Amino acid sequence: MPRIDPLQLLTCLGVLLAPNGGIRSAQEVRRLAGLMAKFSNRLVSKCIYIQILKCTDTELLGQFMGTGGWTLTHMWLQDGILTKNYPLVQEILELLLLCPVDVDRLKSNSAPKLVKQLSKESHE
DSSP states (O other): OOOOOHHHHHHHHGGGBOTTSSBOOHHHHHHHHHHHHHSOOSHHHHHHHHHHHHTSOHHHHHHHIIIIIHHHHHHHHHHHHHTTOHHHHHHHHHHHHHSOOOHHHHHTSSHHHHHHHHHHOTTO
16 A cells, blocks of 8 residues: 555645634535545544544534544544554544533443543553
């Protein structure tokens, strides 16, 4: 598989992004969620997508989480924990702190359990 050039990825995504680097509008949420789900297997793309989400307005971030983003970030978190990539895990946890959350979303996967498990591990 060819290497991913971060600048080229950002250039391609540029039409979907606001000047601050977050998702531009509600119309772009679904498109970007689909791209992230399809093309986030590599660490470089995950990191770029996480940074985009961290720059996204709370309302749009909530829409993203409702359109599959919660499941996607859960998979990224699981992957980061399994590979012991704690800088990635930290970035995902910072993103989760910004996300609007409700009870149904918390019950939809085991992300809260993963976070609780991480908090018990004092060495990381």
